[in-house]
Amino acid sequence: MRALLPESITNISDEQLLERYNSEQRPFVRFNFVSSIDGSAQVDGLSAALGSEGDHRIFALIRRLADVIVVGSGTVRAEGYEGALVSAQDSQWRTSHGLRAHPALAIISTGLNLDPDAPTFTQSPVPVMVFTTVDVTAELRQSFGEDVELIQVAQRDGGCDAAEIVAYLDQHDLGFIHCEGGPHIFGQFATAGAVDSACVSYSPVLVAGEGKRITAHDKETFQQFSLHSLFEEENMLFSDYRIKKSA
Numbered sequence: 001m002r003a004l005l006p007e008s009i010t011n012i013s014d015e016q017l018l019e020r021y022n023s024e025q026r027p028f029v030r031f032n033f034v035s036s037i038d039g040s041a042q043v044d045g046l047s048a049a050l051g052s053e054g055d056h057r058i059f060a061l062i063r064r065l066a067d068v069i070v071v072g073s074g075t076v077r078a079e080g081y082e083g084a085l086v087s088a089q090d091s092q093w094r095t096s097h098g099l100r101a102h103p104a105l106a107i108i109s110t111g112l113n114l115d116p117d118a119p120t121f122t123q124s125p126v127p128v129m130v131f132t133t134v135d136v137t138a139e140l141r142q143s144f145g146e147d148v149e150l151i152q153v154a155q156r157d158g159g160c161d162a163a164e165i166v167a168y169l170d171q172h173d174l175g176f177i178h179c180e181g182g183p184h185i186f187g188q189f190a191t192a193g194a195v196d197s198a199c200v201s202y203s204p205v206l207v208a209g210e211g212k213r214i215t216a217h218d219k220e221t222f223q224q225f226s227l228h229s230l231f232e233e234e235n236m237l238f239s240d241y242r243i244k245k246s247a
Contacts, residue, residue, distance in 0.1 A: 001054050001233040012231065014061060020229045021062050021240060023197070026175035027166050030197035031186050032062060033214040037202060040211035041183060046078065050203040054233035062199060064090045066103045066178035068129075068169055072185040073109035081105070082119035102126045104174055108185055110134075110159050116144045131160050131168075157219065159184065162192035187217030197242050198225060204235040 001017075003009035009016065023030075034050045035041055043049035051059075063069065063086055071081060084102060086094070091101040106129040107114070114121075114130065121128055127147045133155040134140070141150055151168060154161040169177055179185060189195050200214065225241035232238070 001057070001231055001238075003229070003231050005227060005230040014057075017058070017061050017231070018064065021058075021199070022065055023176070025196065027170040027177060028175060028196050029166055029177045029179065029189065029194055030062070030066075030199060031179045031189070031195055032059065032199040032201075033181065033186065034201040034203060035214050036205050036207040036211075038206050038208065039213050040207035040209065041214045042211035043207055045211075047181075048079075050205065050207075051201070052203070052234060052236050054231075054236055054238065055201045055203075058199070058201065058231070058238050060087065060090060063103065063178060064093055065176060067099070067174040067176040068104040068106050068178065070106045070108065070165070070169075070177055070179040070185070072182045073107055073114055074184070075181040076107055076114075076118075076120055078182075080120070081107075082123040084125050100126075103178070104129065106131060106165075106169065106174075108132075108160050108165065110155070112140075112150075116148070121145070121148055131165050133160055157188060157191060157217070159188045162189040162194040166194050183212045183214055183216040187215040190215055190223070191217050191219045191221045193221075193223065195223075195243065197228070197240060199238070199240045202237040202239070 001012050003012045034047050034055055036050055041047055069085055095101050102125050104126055108131045110133050112132040112134040129149045129151055131151050131153050136150045136152040153164040224244045226244050228242040229240040
């Protein structure tokens with residue numbers, strides 16, 4: 001893999017990539033998606049076919065930096081998220097850099113349509129947070145068990161209030177927030193002005209069809225981002241766009 005921007009580097013190392021993808025800002029909200037060159041986030045309903053070895057490398061490395069991984073319930077049902085979300089090597093790197101061995105896991109589920117016995121909960125090495133707009137009763141908490149924290153937030157634009165989620169995580173020392181989908185969650189955070197970094201991997205394929213875009217929302221938003229980093233491997237581009245701050 002080679003770096004194209006902000007400087008040219010051939011055979012960029014993991015440490016160089018981590019340094020470039022890192023941020024001292026808190027809270028810092030990052031979204032990571034893969035997209036075809038014609039804007040599709042899916043092939044046959046999943047994102048996996050758009051990826052590559054380079055994409056998997058970037059994906060794993062930026063997970064290393066996260067205090068918490070945030071994902072929507074639809075993506076959890078489609079793609080799993082059971083068990084450890086970082087490798088043993090990643091865990092070792094995290095602890096050597098003063099981080100918890102595993103990032104926390106937070107799921108956004110507006111209607112709380114989740115199975116308490118799903119492997120996502122039963123096989124997680126860390127307690128799982130679930131943000132929802134459903135009235136969280138003592139009975140409901142009990143049904144999910146002591147390793148799952150249900151957090152009721154306000155409803156905004158048909159989903160969970162993104163700003164409230166970010167504030168809650170930041171207040172609990174989970175300020176480096178790494179979000180992985182799906183498009184509706186990205187859309188909700190975008191329209192709430194709660195995205196600091198958009199890491200998009202561009203796959204050199206055309207998909208057409210009716211696959212979802214990487215964002216989905218009824219409202220439009222217009223926010224200016226700057227290209228912070230750009231990398232290339234096997235015709236695939238890996239970008240990190242960061243929100244332009246007001247002067």
